[in-house]
Amino acid sequence: xxxxxxxxAIEQIYEQHHSWLYGWLKGKLHDACDAADVAHDxxxxxxxxxxxxxxxEPRDYLATVxxxxxxxxxxxxxxxxxxxxxVAARPQATAISExxxxxxxxxxxxxxxxxxxxxxxSQQIFMLxxxxxxxxxxxxxQLKVSLTTVKKHMIRALTECALIMAxx
Amino acid sequence: xxxxxxxxxxxxxxxxxVQFQADPPTLAEQKxxxxxxxxxxxxxxxxxxxxxxxxxxxxxxxxxxxxALNTGQQRRxxxxxxxxxxxxxxxxxxxxxxxSQGNVWADYKTGVGQRRNLTLADGSQIQLNTDxxxxxxxxxxxxxxxLRSGEILIQTGKxxxxxxxxVDTRDGRIQALGTRFSVHQLSESTRVGxxxxxxxxxxxxxxxxxxxxxxxxGADFDRRHIGLTHPFKSxxxxxxxxxxxxxxxxxxxxxxxxGRYRRGVLHCDNRARxxxxxxxxxxxxxxxxxxxxxxxxxxxxxxxxxxxxxxxxSA
Numbered sequence: 001x002x003x004x005x006x007x008x009a010i011e012q013i014y015e016q017h018h019s020w021l022y023g024w025l026k027g028k029l030h031d032a033c034d035a036a037d038v039a040h041d042x043x044x045x046x047x048x049x050x051x052x053x054x055x056x057e058p059r060d061y062l063a064t065v066x067x068x069x070x071x072x073x074x075x076x077x078x079x080x081x082x083x084x085x086x087v088a089a090r091p092q093a094t095a096i097s098e099x100x101x102x103x104x105x106x107x108x109x110x111x112x113x114x115x116x117x118x119x120x121x122s123q124q125i126f127m128l129x130x131x132x133x134x135x136x137x138x139x140x141x142q143l144k145v146s147l148t149t150v151k152k153h154m155i156r157a158l159t160e161c162a163l164i165m166a167x168x
Numbered sequence: 169x170x171x172x173x174x175x176x177x178x179x180x181x182x183x184x185x186v187q188f189q190a191d192p193p194t195l196a197e198q199k200x201x202x203x204x205x206x207x208x209x210x211x212x213x214x215x216x217x218x219x220x221x222x223x224x225x226x227x228x229x230x231x232x233x234x235x236a237l238n239t240g241q242q243r244r245x246x247x248x249x250x251x252x253x254x255x256x257x258x259x260x261x262x263x264x265x266x267x268s269q270g271n272v273w274a275d276y277k278t279g280v281g282q283r284r285n286l287t288l289a290d291g292s293q294i295q296l297n298t299d300x301x302x303x304x305x306x307x308x309x310x311x312x313x314x315l316r317s318g319e320i321l322i323q324t325g326k327x328x329x330x331x332x333x334x335v336d337t338r339d340g341r342i343q344a345l346g347t348r349f350s351v352h353q354l355s356e357s358t359r360v361g362x363x364x365x366x367x368x369x370x371x372x373x374x375x376x377x378x379x380x381x382x383x384x385x386g387a388d389f390d391r392r393h394i395g396l397t398h399p400f401k402s403x404x405x406x407x408x409x410x411x412x413x414x415x416x417x418x419x420x421x422x423x424x425x426x427g428r429y430r431r432g433v434l435h436c437d438n439r440a441r442x443x444x445x446x447x448x449x450x451x452x453x454x455x456x457x458x459x460x461x462x463x464x465x466x467x468x469x470x471x472x473x474x475x476x477x478x479x480x481x482s483a
Contacts, residue, residue, distance in 0.1 A: 107220075107221060110221075111221075135190075136186075136190050147190070151187075154182075154186045154189075155179060155182040156182075158185060159179045159181075159182040162178050162181065162218050162221055163175060163178050165217055165221060166214075166217050
């Protein structure tokens, strides 16, 4: 698709549906600032997708993208809260730079998102490996599955995590 | 605009990672991995993504983990657990394990980055370089050193011991003829070099007479062949002083050499490998050496973990 056609289509969608989207988000988020941010991010996302001229049902499309962004937002908030709690609970202050903190949270958002899309088995194996620091062999013994199965689930989980990180 | 990442490539990168984490990579696997990395920039990008994931998850201190383990494993808790667990397990396989395996019962050994001096009963001196293992067996008929792995410099005793002095490697036998010489077990061959007097070299499966190497000469041999004799200078045993001295050497070779003194993988891309470098480097601080190289050459040195360093041409 040509770039001008794409931009023109977005302009049209923006004019016709932006205030609807903003209102819809305000109802969901109870915060005007957040709603404005998400509405903005939604259009940025569509702009990047380069397929605006093919959108048939703009409101469905906008709502789908925005819903994903809202979930990401909750996810990020939950992770940030967990992060702050964790750091606060430490006896000594932990020196983690803002930049590192942002990267850690970015990674965790991706990991959380990836895990959310995986089956319980993959989640469990990923966590045993990453949280308990178990070797693949130990996990296989504990869950009474083959080593190959453990590796397969790990590959799946890591692939999803890395794909999501790469897309951001 | 980013190109949509290719799932298959990421799956391949994840497979390498999981494979390496399950078992330390063999040399052949490292080569295969290298080929895969070099064959397509997208492969390198996917691998970098995998490493970035590991690195970020590995940032937090591990003492937080204990608290987290009491909190159950509901979905929402995953995040918290991950936060707390960051700093464990994800930093790659335990590279320590693969270096000294099989040498547990050696008489004398050194770990990666260590050196050691021995004086034997006959007054001979042996210096062990990094990641080296030897057995010593002296009996009434002979003095025998078995080099299991690594590199040694031998100064035979001056006490007038008449028993023959041998060094056995996987590839054959070396006899000292009153001398100072170095023996290095490589993956496919043995490298010897003579600093004083002479040695004789007998490949294990070769029935012809042993060949003699004189001071200043070196050669590589395997079980069947002895390569051409090349000059051997004392700078090649600079490791005994904790130094690596190179003159107009390929960066790839220098990096490979430095890699012997530190755990983990030092990865150098194809373009960086052919750069030329001269200098004297300290082997006990390879991180500082890498920093120096970065300052003087058009290269980027990136640390993914302590155990995985990537060097790439920056131009």
